[in-house]
Amino acid sequence: MNSGSNLFLSRRGFLGVAAGTALSLPMRPTRASAVDERTLRAAPGQAQLTGPDRAPTPTWAYNDTVPGPVLRLRQGQPVRITVENGLTEDTTVHWHGIRLANAMDGVPGLTQPPIAPGASFTYEFTPPDAGTFWYHPHADSLVQLGRGLAGALIVEEAEPVAFDRDLIWVLQDWRLAADGRIAGGFGSAMDAAMSGRVGNLVTVNGTAPADQSVRAGERIRLRLANAALARMMALRFEGHRPVILAIDGQPCDPHEPEDGRLVLAPAMRVDIALDMQGKPGGRYQVVDDFYDGLAYTLATLAYDKAPLRVHPLDPPTALPRNPLPEPDLANAVRQEIVLQGGMMGGGKLAGVGGMMGMSGMMGMNMKGMTMPGMNGTPAWAINGVSMTGDGHAGMAPHFTLRRGVTCHLTIRNETAWWHPMHVHGFSLLLLSRNGSPVPHRQWQDTVLLAPKDTVECAFVADNPGDWMLHCHVADHQVAGLMTVFRVT
Numbered sequence: 192m193n194s195g196s197n198l199f200l201s202r203r204g205f206l207g208v209a210a211g212t213a214l215s216l217p218m219r220p221t222r223a224s225a226v227d228e229r230t231l232r233a234a235p236g237q238a239q240l241t242g243p244d245r246a247p248t249p250t251w252a253y254n255d256t257v258p259g260p261v262l263r264l265r266q267g268q269p270v271r272i273t274v275e276n277g278l279t280e281d282t283t284v285h286w287h288g289i290r291l292a293n294a295m296d297g298v299p300g301l302t303q304p305p306i307a308p309g310a311s312f313t314y315e316f317t318p319p320d321a322g323t324f325w326y327h328p329h330a331d332s333l334v335q336l337g338r339g340l341a342g343a344l345i346v347e348e349a350e351p352v353a354f355d356r357d358l359i360w361v362l363q364d365w366r367l368a369a370d371g372r373i374a375g376g377f378g379s380a381m382d383a384a385m386s387g388r389v390g391n392l393v394t395v396n397g398t399a400p401a402d403q404s405v406r407a408g409e410r411i412r413l414r415l416a417n418a419a420l421a422r423m424m425a426l427r428f429e430g431h432r433p434v435i436l437a438i439d440g441q442p443c444d445p446h447e448p449e450d451g452r453l454v455l456a457p458a459m460r461v462d463i464a465l466d467m468q469g470k471p472g473g474r475y476q477v478v479d480d481f482y483d484g485l486a487y488t489l490a491t492l493a494y495d496k497a498p499l500r501v502h503p504l505d506p507p508t509a510l511p512r513n514p515l516p517e518p519d520l521a522n523a524v525r526q527e528i529v530l531q532g533g534m535m536g537g538g539k540l541a542g543v544g545g546m547m548g549m550s551g552m553m554g555m556n557m558k559g560m561t562m563p564g565m566n567g568t569p570a571w572a573i574n575g576v577s578m579t580g581d582g583h584a585g586m587a588p589h590f591t592l593r594r595g596v597t598c599h600l601t602i603r604n605e606t607a608w609w610h611p612m613h614v615h616g617f618s619l620l621l622l623s624r625n626g627s628p629v630p631h632r633q634w635q636d637t638v639l640l641a642p643k644d645t646v647e648c649a650f651v652a653d654n655p656g657d658w659m660l661h662c663h664v665a666d667h668q669v670a671g672l673m674t675v676f677r678v679t
Contacts, residue, residue, distance in 0.1 A: 234277030259342025293656025322440025387421025
């Protein structure tokens with residue numbers, strides 16, 4: 192938090208405290224060294240998800256906090272993070288969006304042995320890019336992420352960027368039973384073949400929606416990270432005009448979102464400049480209205496009566512670009528992946544023998560039938576091949592690229608569902624969506640495809656290894672919507 196902002200926080204302004212202070216206290220190296228050393232411990236814990244007056248919810252947590260501690264690193268500074276496993280099952284950590292060596296990517300079997308209960312693993316990397324990233328398990332990821340294992344990772348720019356405050360909102364979605372405990376039923380066939388495990392409570396930094404204290408005239412850098420299993424979000428800031436500065440950690444041309452809605456799929460991050468343009472003493476809602484008829488208030492911007500400044504600031508400037516290699520589109524190698532399957536998809540899946548649409552199932556006797564996604568049956572495929580689970584040794588690459596070449600990748604969604612497709616180890620330059628150019632020089636590691644969308648993107652294959660590419664709706668990934676490509 193910028194100490195010069197002189198913020199006054201009410202009791203109801205705890206979101207500002209949690210986002211700007213308690214979760215973001217810098218974790219200093221344990222000894223004088225060029226290497227920044229940290230420790231994360233994954234273990235059972237508890238969190239006050241439903242409010243301070245309700246019983247705590249049993250969760251799984253990093254360092255006893257939900258979400259885990261915000262790791263603030265420095266661009267270009269080596270880091271060494273030891274992960275201790277206090278769970279009763281294997282785990283790993285994937286450093287989502289960080290361009291790092293393949294051996295540090297956190298995919299069990301594919302890039303490292305899983306971390307057994309009671310064991311530890313040390314990850315070492317030097318973050319090349321400044322921006323907003325996050326970390327989460329890639330072992331039993333549907334359950335471990337759904338029980339709370341997630342945290343923000345912020346790589347600070349080499350030269351500080353001026354804002355009155357720098358806040359992070361880690362958004363998580365929980366499916367809770369009536370007693371406030373996390374509901375069972377992970378991996379159900381219906382979730383696997385449809386929209387995934389969407390919950391009934393959304394939290395901001397581990398707490399139920401509440402007030403965010405602000406002051407008129409201040410400029411906030413708000414980092415939004417969707418750490419949900421499946422919930423898509425579309426945020427509207429009542430009475431405000433957010434300006435997008437970065438997507439998935441990568442700066443873009445500053446621009447206002449289309450129709451004023453910030454769309455965030457699972458795993459996506461968006462950095463915005465939010466100028467506090469409301470009236471002192473006023474209250475303005477931040478609403479998620481992605482799902483028709485199910486809008487809710489995510490937070491309320493509650494203005495202090497004393498403004499920070501009277502005159503508005505100049506428009507926000509672009510963030511410094513990261514050192515991403517520029518694709519050579521004239522000499523690119525072309526690859527295409529096609530997303531198939533799901534309920535109402537009408538596609539055929541390897542090992543399933545075909546599917547019927549939802550209309551064909553209505554009125555039929557379902558007794559004895561096997562739904563896609565049930566009992567380990569794949570519900571999804573990429574180019575006709577289903578890879579289920581979280582990754583394992585011997586996964587054959589879908590395609591191979593020679594190091595240094597540009598890949599022009601086409602992603603085609605033939606299903607009736609939304610899919611945020613995440614590529615490990617790289618950021619993708621978006622070129623076009625459904626034939627129309629994508630503006631604002633957007634680089635993303637998680638590309639959201641609406642039903643029937645086709646997206647063209649490009650990247651330079653400069654990072655050798657076997658890399659995952661999968662849907663970040665966790666139910667979809669573990670039910671087959673996953674593949675691997677190799678850079679030699």
